[in-house]
Amino acid sequence: MKKTITIPLGSQHISLLEPVKFRFVCENEKIIDVSSDVGFVHRGIERACATKFTFEKIPYVVARICGLCAITHSLCYTQAVENLLDGEVSLKAKYLRILLVELDRIHSHMLCLSHVSENAGFEAMFMQIMGDREYVMSLQEMITGNRVQFDYISIGGVNRDIDTNISSQIKKNLTIIKQKVYDYIEQFENNWSLSLKYKNIGKLSLDMAYQYNAIGPLARACGLETDVRSESAYLPYVDVGYKMITRSNGDIYDRNMVRLYEILNSIQMCENIVDGLPSGEIYTKLKGKPNGESLVRLEAPRGELMYYIKGSGKPLLDRVRIKTPTFSSIPAFIEVFKGSDYGDAPAILASFDPCMSCTAK
């Protein structure tokens, strides 16, 4: 039997500023087995939602699960509740919801790409992308009033409309970001640190993706055509120009490329929304109290987010179940690590774009 050594990555590690621990069993440099520990900062939000907060307040509670995809959490919950109430959300509100979700996706993907650059030792690229990301953050602040914890989604619609000044600023900033993303693509395709170094590293095959139920950019990078934006009718994604981005090799390079082209598609969708925003109200008063079961999925930046709720006609819900993308992807992460070199583990981890804040909900 060959000699093995166990090396921990985390619970605090420079490649990821959130607490997660992987234990790698290595034979020389090769990882042959992996175990994980994700339970460092569990916050009991599911329990709080069913015992402390009435259903109208929960959108603001679940928005606190994650700073990066706060909109996605509150929207997914809100749509689950709206299924059980009487009334219809206006088309304008649905368009504005997509606008914010896609802005969220743009800055979240930019954050991931910057971390991948940092792990490649390309510090300047990291700072460049983080700086450019401010164009999106400032738009979110302008639209919602907050830079991070945007309480924009409400049951029945959204809390704020956009005027012509905001519309023109959105288009202006998106045009700048679009050009920047073309520059990133040039770098990620041709710069040695970001392209050749990451080709064939951290590969997930299509068969493994099916077997381990990969989701989000991790799945699409190896050719698994799954995206809740095309598998759910709750938001009119087809009307605003959604296009699925897939690759076939499933390595770090392809995950980067999927995210880069998804940013371009998100920018296109945001521009289409601003140009073709329907008229009407942004908020509809929905009647009743949730009674029954509802399950809604939404494509968060890291993949499929799911909310299941059960109510019995009372202000407090019986159950709020939150299935976050990173948590359900951990078995797939572990399979990707197996067979990789330990030296590549931080870069592979960064390319997964894990969100431990969502995981420890």
Add this chain to the structure above:
Amino acid sequence: MKNLKKIESSLETIKNDIKEFYDPKIWGFLTLNGVCIDIETTQIQWIFAKYKAIDEIVMFYVDVKLSQTVPTITDIIPSAIISQREIVDMFGINIEDSQKGLYLDEDSLSTPLAGCGI
């Protein structure tokens, strides 16, 4: 709820039901869910979504008493291990091959969602 198909099963048949139903190239396994029915009983749900279909969700469910053991499905769906362990931590339900301690620390409140959170 539209497009959610609920299929009742039992502890004796659930594994076989899922084995017969599940094709990994057609269905994505979403998660295992627990819903408290009463202080002694939790409904365990196995949830699947169909690839390339609009909101097509299938849920198998079994009502489980705290003294019973739920069979593991990790030999059919390896990724289910993570949600099985989450259910063990959150509800205190026994699931085959699924140890406590993935999600909650030793000094945490144990099984916070058991008994309807009471």
